[in-house]
Amino acid sequence: MREVEMMTGNTAAAWAARLADVDYIPAFPITPQTEIIETLAKWIGEGLMKAKLVQFESEHSMLTAAGTASLAGARVFTASSSQGLLYGFEMLYSISGWRAPLVLVNVSRGVAAPLTLEPDHNDVLSARDSGFIQLHAENCQDVLDLILLAYRVSEDKRVRLPSIVNMDGFYLSFTREPVRIPSKEIVGEFLPPYTPTLPFCPSRPVVKGASVLSGSLYTYFKHNMHESMIRASEVIDEASRHFEELTGRPHKPVEGFYLDDAEYVLVMSNSFTTIGKKAVLRLREKGVPAGLVKLVMLRPFPAAQLARLLKNRRAVAVFDQNLSLGLGGIIYSEVAGALYNERKRPETLISVIGGLGGKYITMEEFEYIFNLLQHPEKIEPGKPVFLFRKDELRAVENTIKLAGVV
Amino acid sequence: MSETRYKTLRDVPAEEYLLPGSPECAGCGAQLVLRIFLKALGGDAVLVNAAGCLTLLNVYPYTPLKLNWMYTAFASAPAGAQGIRDALDILIEKGKITPKEDLKVVTFTGDGAAYDIGLHAASGAIARGLDFYYLVYDNEAYSNTGFQTSGATPFATSTKTSQPTTLNPIGHEGVKKDLFEIWRSHKPPYIATIAPSHIVDMLRKIERALKYRGPKLFIAFSPCPPGWGSDTSETVRISKLAVETGVWPLKEAIYGEVRHTFIPKVLKPVEEYLKTQERYKHLFHPRRQEKVIKTIQENINQYWQKVREKEKLE
Numbered sequence: 001m002r003e004v005e006m007m008t009g010n011t012a013a014a015w016a017a018r019l020a021d022v023d024y025i026p027a028f029p030i031t032p033q034t035e036i037i038e039t040l041a042k043w044i045g046e047g048l049m050k051a052k053l054v055q056f057e058s059e060h061s062m063l064t065a066a067g068t069a070s071l072a073g074a075r076v077f078t079a080s081s082s083q084g085l086l087y088g089f090e091m092l093y094s095i096s097g098w099r100a101p102l103v104l105v106n107v108s109r110g111v112a113a114p115l116t117l118e119p120d121h122n123d124v125l126s127a128r129d130s131g132f133i134q135l136h137a138e139n140c141q142d143v144l145d146l147i148l149l150a151y152r153v154s155e156d157k158r159v160r161l162p163s164i165v166n167m168d169g170f171y172l173s174f175t176r177e178p179v180r181i182p183s184k185e186i187v188g189e190f191l192p193p194y195t196p197t198l199p200f201c202p203s204r205p206v207v208k209g210a211s212v213l214s215g216s217l218y219t220y221f222k223h224n225m226h227e228s229m230i231r232a233s234e235v236i237d238e239a240s241r242h243f244e245e246l247t248g249r250p251h252k253p254v255e256g257f258y259l260d261d262a263e264y265v266l267v268m269s270n271s272f273t274t275i276g277k278k279a280v281l282r283l284r285e286k287g288v289p290a291g292l293v294k295l296v297m298l299r300p301f302p303a304a305q306l307a308r309l310l311k312n313r314r315a316v317a318v319f320d321q322n323l324s325l326g327l328g329g330i331i332y333s334e335v336a337g338a339l340y341n342e343r344k345r346p347e348t349l350i351s352v353i354g355g356l357g358g359k360y361i362t363m364e365e366f367e368y369i370f371n372l373l374q375h376p377e378k379i380e381p382g383k384p385v386f387l388f389r390k391d392e393l394r395a396v397e398n399t400i401k402l403a404g405v406v
Numbered sequence: 407m408s409e410t411r412y413k414t415l416r417d418v419p420a421e422e423y424l425l426p427g428s429p430e431c432a433g434c435g436a437q438l439v440l441r442i443f444l445k446a447l448g449g450d451a452v453l454v455n456a457a458g459c460l461t462l463l464n465v466y467p468y469t470p471l472k473l474n475w476m477y478t479a480f481a482s483a484p485a486g487a488q489g490i491r492d493a494l495d496i497l498i499e500k501g502k503i504t505p506k507e508d509l510k511v512v513t514f515t516g517d518g519a520a521y522d523i524g525l526h527a528a529s530g531a532i533a534r535g536l537d538f539y540y541l542v543y544d545n546e547a548y549s550n551t552g553f554q555t556s557g558a559t560p561f562a563t564s565t566k567t568s569q570p571t572t573l574n575p576i577g578h579e580g581v582k583k584d585l586f587e588i589w590r591s592h593k594p595p596y597i598a599t600i601a602p603s604h605i606v607d608m609l610r611k612i613e614r615a616l617k618y619r620g621p622k623l624f625i626a627f628s629p630c631p632p633g634w635g636s637d638t639s640e641t642v643r644i645s646k647l648a649v650e651t652g653v654w655p656l657k658e659a660i661y662g663e664v665r666h667t668f669i670p671k672v673l674k675p676v677e678e679y680l681k682t683q684e685r686y687k688h689l690f691h692p693r694r695q696e697k698v699i700k701t702i703q704e705n706i707n708q709y710w711q712k713v714r715e716k717e718k719l720e
């Protein structure tokens with residue numbers, strides 16, 4: 001095995017599970033995630049990793065088994081996408097409430113209807129209130145690293161909450177990129193073995209998932225989870241420092257790009273960030289003080305870090321690859337909330353929505369966003385700007401016309 | 407049949423795993439079944455539960471149980487059982503726990519979960535050959551939410567969602583799903599019906615099931631006084647009548663081969679059973695619904711005629 005391999009995001013996810021020496025992989029196929037479980041099934045079959053992979057009849061069952069196995073003491077890895085995540089949605093809240101520190105990879109895909117295969121983030125963001133830590137990958141290396149980081153943070157006794165690591169379908173899942181695979185020794189040093197909290201036991205029986213039937217008890221436990229989630233922020237910082245020492249790769253919950261003197265800043269996450277960064281570089285060449293903030297961690301929401309990075313900027317745009325129908329961009333609202341109490345908050349905060357169902361965003365479109373930041377008077381404040389090019393609209397109209405729809 | 411340690415009621419193990427102090431109703435058949443079931447199963451187990459009345463055995467921070475418990479969700483208790491079984495297996499295989507720490511895994515749900523919302527998950531678990539027990543307390547409706555029709559509700563039953571009216575004097579017009587046959591079509595090693603009036607029969611069945619690896623089902627007749635409109639002191643008598651009128655056949659199937667463990671010599675008329683419960687009152691008051699009662703009786707007769715013919719052939 002070479003130290004750097006060309007591999008897809010899906011393969012990188014499988015590698016992370018293998019390196020983490022997971023015990024149990026409950027599975028259910030769904031495009032574009034399926035390659036992950038196929039790869040793991042193959043490795044287990046060939047004796048390359050010692051784990052049990054069981055294919056379920058649905059994601060709801062798969063996630064139930066993932067949670068109970070984790071409570072029983074197994075390190076659990078699972079993966080899903082879009083419709084699958086939503087089909088199993090009920091169990092997300094159960095898993096976090098059970099304090100089962102498993103890792104779930106979501107390969108983003110737009111949610112039907114209309115039915116589609118390519119990515120946006122409505123699927124993963126629907127889980128934002130569920131008590132899962134959320135880490136979002138920009139590239140295939142991130143996929144591998146963030147999964148390892150997720151295990152370390154989730155299993156930490158100060159946190160004990162599950163994680164979702166998100167990668168974009170197609171743009172990462174099926175795209176081959178160079179990925180550095182850390183050695184077993186390095187992963188062993190970074191990730192201590194999982195020690196479950198009071199697992200089921202014949203001589204010391206335990207009750208898990210009991211009802212509370214009182215608002216006070218319910219609030220008590222929910223607040224407890226909230227505090228653990230907030231604590232995850234520090235634990236992630238601590239873990240990423242250790243990870244960087246071991247691998248030389250830094251992973252911050254919020255990453256700045258050309259921020260030092262930036263006046264116009266774009267906030268975004270996931271794979272399109274790579275194109276956003278290219279746009280920043282091009283604008284810099286033209287002398288525009290552009291910069292970018294990449295959100296890696298969506299939960300716990302890094303509000304304080306964001307406020308720190310965005311204060312004193314002239315104008316900020318939030319790029320949402322999701323759409324809360326009737327509201328607009330989900331992350332825009334969250335960023336706005338994070339900035340409200342910052343006295344030196346930017347005067348202009350623009351919401352931009354694009355990339356729904358995997359619709360490509362060109363570098364020019366990102367440049368256009370920076371152009372709007374320089375001339376915010378061109379748009380209505382607070383109203384989201386939809387990225388939809390004229391040629392794309394013409395193509396849609398043509399498709400409809402060709403099919404003979406009147 | 408083979409040797410058994412259960413010959414009379416005196417052989418019921420003294421060990422208790424379900425202690426007094428649960429919040430369930432007086433006369434709850436389901437709770438009675440669970441108590442006896444655990445005596446034969448032993449305490450080295452984990453009960454994996456789905457939403458239902460007996461979920462409320464455990465209301466934080468109390469439990470009347472002396473064994474492990476996992477509440478999952480309404481639809482997926484068998485999958486929850488699979489997760490625990492698989493985890494124990496792989497952890498033992500990897501040497502992370504010892505075989506001494508192993509547990510029997512028991513899915514424990516009502517009929518709403520077993521016949522309706524969780525049937526899909528059960529089917530998957532059986533098809534994967536999961537080594538688990540599934541105990542269904544069948545009170546023939548969604549009792550926990552106030553007694554609405556379920557897939558287990560028998561024909562002509564009055565429930566909160568099938569109340570007899572002048573337009574429809576019958577009550578529930580559908581038929582009870584045959585869960586025994588649904589499971590049997592998957593050919594699991596062991597399935598049985600049990601009743602709290604026939605305790606020795608129940609204990610022997612659990613004893614037999616203990617020998618098999620794979621999915622093992624017990625469908626327990628579970629009178630529910632508030633839902634059925636029966637007296638709390640009548641639970642065992644109603645159960646006895648259900649067996650003697652042939653409403654609730656006691657049987658088992660080993661790898662699909664059915665055997666009745668009790669064949670009534672003469673069937674008591676079903677009326678005797680129906681009259682013990684308010685949920686069938688509309689069949690007798692204000693007017694006797696002769697046709698409906700006859701249909702119920704004929705269905706029972708036909709069932710037992712087939713059983714007798716088969717027995718004769720053998």
Ligand code: SF4
Nearest residue numbers: 430431434459549630
């Ligand atoms: S409602 Fe019926 S099944 Fe539920 S606890 Fe009461 S008696 Fe038992």
